[in-house]
Amino acid sequence: MKKRLLVLLTVLWPLWASAQLLRFATWDGSENLDIQRRIAAAFEQRHPGVRVQVEAYGAGFNQKLSAAFGARNPPDVMMMWNFPLYHRVLEPLDAYQAREPAFEAADLVPGLLRFASVDGRLYGVPAGFTSQVIYYNKDMFDRAGLAYPKADWRWEDLRALSQKLSRPAAKVYGYGLDVAPDPYDFQGYLWSAGARMLAGDGQRLRGELDSAASQAMFNMLLGLLDQGLAATLGVGDGKNQRQLFVADRVAMLMDGAAFRLELAQDGKRYGVAPLPSFQGRPAHSVVSVSSLAIARDSKQKELAWQFIKFYSSAEAVRLRQGDLPVLMSVARELQLQDDPLVQPFYAMALSMRDEVPAFLLNPRWTRASGVVRDAIQQVFLKKGDVAAILSKAAAKAERKLQ
Secondary structure, X not given: OHHHHHHHHHHHHHHHHHOEEEEEEEOOOHHHXXXXXXXXXXXXXXXXXXXXXXEEOHHHHHHHHHXXXXXXXXXXXXXXXXXHHHHHHEOOOHHHHHOOOOOOHHHEOOOOHHHHEEOOEEOOEEEEEEEOEEEEEHHHHHHHOOOOOOOOOEHHHHHHHHHHHXXXXXXXXXXXXXXXXXXXXXXXXXXXXXOOOOOXXXXXXXXXXXXXXXXXHHHHHHHHHHOOOEEEEOOOOOOOHHHHHHOOOEEEEEEOOHHHHHHHHHOOOEEEEOOOEEXXXXXXXXXXXXXXXXXXXXXXXXXXHHHHHXXXXXXXXXXXXXXXXXXXXXXXXXXXXXOOOOHHHHHHHHOOOXXXXXXXXXXXXXXXXXXXXXXXXXXXXXXXOHHHHHHHHHHHHHHHHO
């Protein structure tokens, strides 16, 4: 038996070693990584003589990718989100896209391509996305005899529901507020109030982050905390939002699509609703988009493009069950527009069309983002006056951008 195996390896090894190697770097792990490996295997079947090496960089993705580019040895294809920062080392894809009649930009969820574009040039193809919604705990609502949130609800409605659901003495709360959020995600709160973190010129935070509209949103959220209607997520006893939600200690919270997969694993009964409106304004959500890009230093750009084409095809999109489909045709095929646990994500994604995230306005935004994050946490942990904290942070963050 061992001898036959040795003979087989002797025959196959030269074929394996001589295969054209395509390197694909991803930040995903667990089930999503397994799906990506299946997609890579399907691509190999369609391209005899090609081997796709899936490189799982995990939590150290940015550091490993930066090191690979610095060493002039990057992967051929990689997951990417921060195109303003990386676009100079990426291959422009406009010419590749132009020659592909099968590439239907119009089939993508509206607005996603701008996340992969810089100065009018395309550097990536969207592969996954999520918007933010409100998750609600059906068990807690049912025990309290409360109707579930509706699509046209308001923050006043969320507060009223929280009053009926909260029991602060028992550490049970109607809403869970992340008091140490990623500033990117927090932009949705500000947009819904008619405010923003960074002005359209990509330089000015003063008069934006510390505006009256921004302060109104912060004060509304602070009110939920002060009245014992909201739990502080992101700090405290180490319990994460998943644990608190599943343990029926938080009835509502804001999160993206990945949270639904966690709740499904827990067997938790939940629903999702669009974000509530604030002071009569329409609600807005941020949209997080992951795309595939090609390294400018890749020696096999044509093969890399073929891989991206396959990865973004309807066939591969159907395989990526952990992601919301970026192709509207696949979403319709799967009848996701009729699924109450999915439809709100698409509705909130469309709400962002008129808003531009700060990182797309200034490639140096990451320098200022930490200042804004600290200010948000200072406000919610009541480290000072709201207006003073935001004004100081706005001025400091502006200097970081210079």
